[in-house]
Amino acid sequence: MRCKSIFDEFSRSRSGNVAMMFGLLVIPLLIGAGVGLDMARAAETRARLAEAADAGILAAARARLLDDTMTDTEAAALARRQFEANAHLRPDTVIDTFDFDYDEVAGKFTLAVTGTVQTTLLAVTGRKTMLLSINSEAKVAPPRVLEAVLVLDNTNSMSGAKIDALKDSATDLVDTIMADTDNTVKVGIVPFSTYVNVGMSRRNESWINVPADxxxxxxxxxxxxxxxxxxxxxxxxxxxxxxxxxxxxxxxxxxxxxxxxxxxxxxxxxxxVWHGCVGSRNYPLNVKDQDFGATRVPGLLNVWCAAEVLPMTDNKTAVKNKISSLYVQGDTYIPTGLSWGLRLISSDAPFTEGTTYTDLEADAGVKAIILMTDGANTRSPNYPDHWGSNVSLANNLTSELCDEIKSKKIFIHTIAFEVTDSTIQNLLRNCASDPSDFYDAGNAAELAEAFNSIGDDLKRLALTK
Structure with a gap:
């Protein structure tokens, strides 16, 4: 009877059931969590590699089209270099195949990349890697949406024949990319010197803070x-x-x-008096296109600047009239031109004429900034003004802005006009989306050739999926 009593007590006891059940469930719970983490990491890796593949195929396709002597092997090598430069591969990611192809008859470039990413907790189930597969295409055809902003040096050193050559070359570019077309093409203009002129009519906008005259x-x-x-x-x-x-x-x-x-x-x-000129917000907002509600752009009194910016528009006459009205003023501070080029081409305030980055990708569109300068940075920020002379600081800010622009999949073409300084030449070369997008124009004829080449490039290559 005593044995039966002990057995009955044991059978009725619940004191260890929770621990037992948790012990039985903990392994599948951990595996489930591991699957989620590994899947998320694989998705993040795939998205990053897809962006790198887009950068690689576009760089190679554009170089191949512009250089008739480039072989398919050389184009594939360029695509691989650009891919690896943008992929930021981690030790847990392995690229197995990288196949680049150009079908000249169909006018189509293709890139197929496969690889694996190592798992962590999922490895306990025996699955140590997850497969990655990325496909990208670029077609030789005008993009359905093309948005371009010309960031043009209008400093005193551009006076005389140089500003005239710039006007002629920029006008030819506009005629090329804004020719009669069924596609949407918008162009904006940012004349820059020591400062940028956003226009006196914008004095009371919510993103700017201008003191009273x-x-x-x-x-x-x-x-x-x-x-x-x-x-x-x-x-x-x-x-x-x-x-x-x-x-x-x-x-x-x-x-x-x-x-x-x-x-x-x-x-x-x-x-x-305010003449439309703006200074810089404190770093790092001076290299960003964000937070204008919290930190407004400073308007500066008794400062002179170049011609007013022209927000992106599909009105070719307005664009050409703006180019013809350019005049020289002030010293060189490239970051102010690039920062406002980024702000004009985006869809967010302070200028909202641009297509959203999501819609642009869906429409197989292209955004591009064309930067032209005839010399090195001679000014730097002493916030909010630009009267400093720290060239190294100005160059570093230029590089940061170039990286910020390229991170948003905006192409950058750079032109050095009669520049002999190797430092600024290298700065502009590194700023460009690809070394082939940098142009060293030693005279007016080469400047015209550079703008023509950029125009042809922008008109004939669209990214497809």
Whole structure:
């Protein structure tokens, strides 16, 4: 009877059931969690490799079309280099096959990539890797949506024949890409120098903060020399510098006998007025296209800048009129041009004329920024102004902006116009989406050739899926 009683008590006991059930369930729970983690990691890896494949096929396809001497083997090698540069492969990812092909009859480039990514917890089930398969196509055809922003150096060193050559070349580009077409083509213009001019009509927009204009009157005295006499005047030759560009020049020097000074006193009034020029938000917002509601763009009083930007438009006449109205002003600060080029081409405020990046991909569209400059950065930010002279800082910000733009799948074409400085040449070459998208134009004819090549490139290649 005692044995039966003990057995009955044991059979009725529930004290260990929860632990027993948890022990039985913990393994499938861990496996399930592992499957979720491994699947998510594989999906993230595949998305990253798909973007890298798109970058690779477009770089190779464009280079192959522009260079008749390039072989398919060389194009495939270029595609592989661009793919690896953008894929950021981790040790757990292995690429097994990389097949690049060009069907000249069909006018189509294809890229097929396969590989594996190692699993973690899923490996306990015996599945140590997950397969990856990526396919990308680029077709030789005008993109259904093309949006381009021309970021153009309008500094003092571009005066004379150089600004005229720029106007002619940029106009030819517009005629090429905005020719009568069934596709959507929009073009924007960002003239830049030390600052960018966003337009006085935008003074009260929510994304900008412009102080009120004001006048200030002060009483002061200064010396004048009414009896000053100059003598022994002569012409002196030497080297002058205009926004970092050296040139031969001459000037007059004289000996002066100023005589006795006469003190003049009185009121003088200074007017502080906004002319449409904007400075920079603090880093890193000066290299970003975001958070304009929280941190607005500073408008600067008593600062002069180049012509007002033209937001992207499909009105070819408006674009050509803007180009013809360009004029030179100020020194070179490339980051201000690039930052506003990015803001014009996006679909988010402050300028909203651009197609969203999601819709652009669905429409097999292309966004591109064309940057042209004739010299090195000579100004840098001392926030919010751009009167600094830290060239290294300005160059670093230029590189950051180039990377930011390319990360959004926006193509960058760069043109160095009569630039002999190897530092700025390398900066522009690295800024471009591919080295073949950098143009070293030594004269006006080569500048025109560069713009023509870019126009042909943009018109005939679309990414498809």
């Amino acid at each position: 004001y006048s200030q009157t002060n009483y002061s005295c200064h010396n004048e020399y009414p009896d000053a006499v100059k003598s022994n005047c002569r012409t002196v030759s030497g080297t002058c510098n205009n926004d970092g560009v050296s040139y031969s020049c001459s000037w007059e020097e004289c000996d002066w006998d100023y005589g006795e000074p006469v003190q003049v006193c009185g009121n003088s009034t200074s007017n502080y």
